[in-house]
Amino acid sequence: MSPFDHLHLDIPRSNKPRLVIIGGGFGGIQIAKSLRKANFQIVMLDRHNYHTFQPLLYQVATAGLEPDSIAESLRKIFDNHKDFYFRMARVTGLNPEKKTITTLVGELSYDLLVIANGSKTNYFGNRELYERTFPMKQVPQALDLRSHMLQNFEQTVMTQDLREKDRLTNFVIVGGGPTGVEVAGALGELKKHVLPKDYPDIDFNIMNLHLVDGGPRLLAGMSDKSSKKALEYLNKFDVKVSLNTVVKDYDGQKVTLSDGTVIPAKTVIWAAGVTGNIIDGLPESSLHKGRIKVDEYSRVVGVDDVFAIGDIAGMLSDEFPNGHPMVAPVAIQQAQALGKNLVHQSTADWKSFKYRDKGSMATIGRNKAVVDLPKFHFGGFFAWMVWMFVHLMSIVGFRNRLVTLSNWVWNYMTYDRGTRLIIRTFIRKKSHKPSDSL
Ligand SMILES: Cc1cc2nc3c(=O)[nH]c(=O)nc-3n(C[C@H](O)[C@H](O)[C@H](O)COP(=O)(O)OP(=O)(O)OC[C@H]3O[C@@H](n4cnc5c(N)ncnc54)[C@H](O)[C@@H]3O)c2cc1C
Numbered sequence: 001m002s003p004f005d006h007l008h009l010d011i012p013r014s015n016k017p018r019l020v021i022i023g024g025g026f027g028g029i030q031i032a033k034s035l036r037k038a039n040f041q042i043v044m045l046d047r048h049n050y051h052t053f054q055p056l057l058y059q060v061a062t063a064g065l066e067p068d069s070i071a072e073s074l075r076k077i078f079d080n081h082k083d084f085y086f087r088m089a090r091v092t093g094l095n096p097e098k099k100t101i102t103t104l105v106g107e108l109s110y111d112l113l114v115i116a117n118g119s120k121t122n123y124f125g126n127r128e129l130y131e132r133t134f135p136m137k138q139v140p141q142a143l144d145l146r147s148h149m150l151q152n153f154e155q156t157v158m159t160q161d162l163r164e165k166d167r168l169t170n171f172v173i174v175g176g177g178p179t180g181v182e183v184a185g186a187l188g189e190l191k192k193h194v195l196p197k198d199y200p201d202i203d204f205n206i207m208n209l210h211l212v213d214g215g216p217r218l219l220a221g222m223s224d225k226s227s228k229k230a231l232e233y234l235n236k237f238d239v240k241v242s243l244n245t246v247v248k249d250y251d252g253q254k255v256t257l258s259d260g261t262v263i264p265a266k267t268v269i270w271a272a273g274v275t276g277n278i279i280d281g282l283p284e285s286s287l288h289k290g291r292i293k294v295d296e297y298s299r300v301v302g303v304d305d306v307f308a309i310g311d312i313a314g315m316l317s318d319e320f321p322n323g324h325p326m327v328a329p330v331a332i333q334q335a336q337a338l339g340k341n342l343v344h345q346s347t348a349d350w351k352s353f354k355y356r357d358k359g360s361m362a363t364i365g366r367n368k369a370v371v372d373l374p375k376f377h378f379g380g381f382f383a384w385m386v387w388m389f390v391h392l393m394s395i396v397g398f399r400n401r402l403v404t405l406s407n408w409v410w411n412y413m414t415y416d417r418g419t420r421l422i423i424r425t426f427i428r429k430k431s432h433k434p435s436d437s438l
Contacts, residue, residue, distance in 0.1 A: 011087070014039045018438065023044075023310075024051050027309040030331070031335040033341050042085070044086050045089050051396055055391060058068045058182050061136055063149075065419065069400045071405065072400060091103050120274060121135040129250060129270060135270050143423065155168055165206055167253060167264045169206050172247075175212075176211055178361075182217055185234065185363065187239075194416060198420065209238065210241075211242070213221065222326060233364040242259070255268055277312060292308040294309075298313060298315070307338055309334040337353045372401070388408065
């Protein structure tokens, strides 16, 4: 018997066809907005009751922003949409022959289904790394990392064991993409400007930051110029970058790299890649390398009335033989294109999807970022301003933008971070005595 047996999705049928969206991420929100005035009843399901702005998760993990400023309530986003239903429920199965989906709180039928449930951290099947390293894909994971990191420093103050101090203050970041580079930069800044004020009794020369990547350069998806600049910026923060190197083993106390290096570390941040969040139920022929195969109209190959957009969708083409990059603009543009197509009665009027790549960027600490626009690439202070502006304008919710901006201004002016709290999940004592509550 499941603990949810007494719950029901309880969505009344209206006279409009029902379009079910799995996931309130960038793609899910955009498709629901695009179809607001169309003739559909819209049902959105997400395992969380909020949308997460993942590009700034690393700032939550490194005590730069509160989680509330990068997350927005899904109910609030759609509170004035008509014939729209949100249910917080994890989808566990797809049944395309019956045109239903299975959730932890029961089944739901659909006329059209849009799968927009994104991706998950890819551990390449390594159970030990899954259990011992820190992922950064969801708000609770970023908060867990923040608390763990600060607990490490609290313990460093209280131990005399030099090897333990080493393990507590070393950080290994795996993955030299934008997330890994941004985390390394943020930790470098914490080490230089923030932590020494909080922990005057720690000699921060013992804190070592390592960034490990299997490829020959950082930011592999960006220009050569940006890769080199990113490396130069990280060197200024004393981040030790190991390229063409992979993690061979991690026992929770020390990391062994493929070049034989052993790094004592209690914190390994896993930013080495993501893979599609596949939900059971689609035929094997509809899947390709961890993503759902779709045609140029986002229709899932081999099943009727099912679409997939964003990170989960593998729209294979000559230009993108393994699908589009897993970034927010792809999810948003695919949702916009699908929304426009779905309002037409006849598929003869549908337009195929064409990705407009407006560029990519990454920041490495204060005043430093790299930006690749289609025609030119630049770095430094101006790039950092561009990075901040683009991210600020992309955050969902006006209040969140305001809070983020004020936090950034505060951090910049004071060389401080306002959110260095260790907050752990409340665990109820198993043996509770009435006197405990006094
Ligand atoms: C740390 C980090 C940094 C990033 N930085 C950038 C960046 O700087 N620029 C950029 O363009 N992109 C960046 N990305 C990538 C970007 O966030 C994704 O490409 C984008 O979120 C994809 O949108 P989506 O709608 O496909 O999925 P998501 O936005 O991931 O949304 C998926 C939603 O589905 C829900 N869900 C998942 N499984 C289920 C289930 N079984 N049942 C119910 N709900 C479910 C999730 O809770 C989530 O709300 C970053 C990603 C990460 C992790």
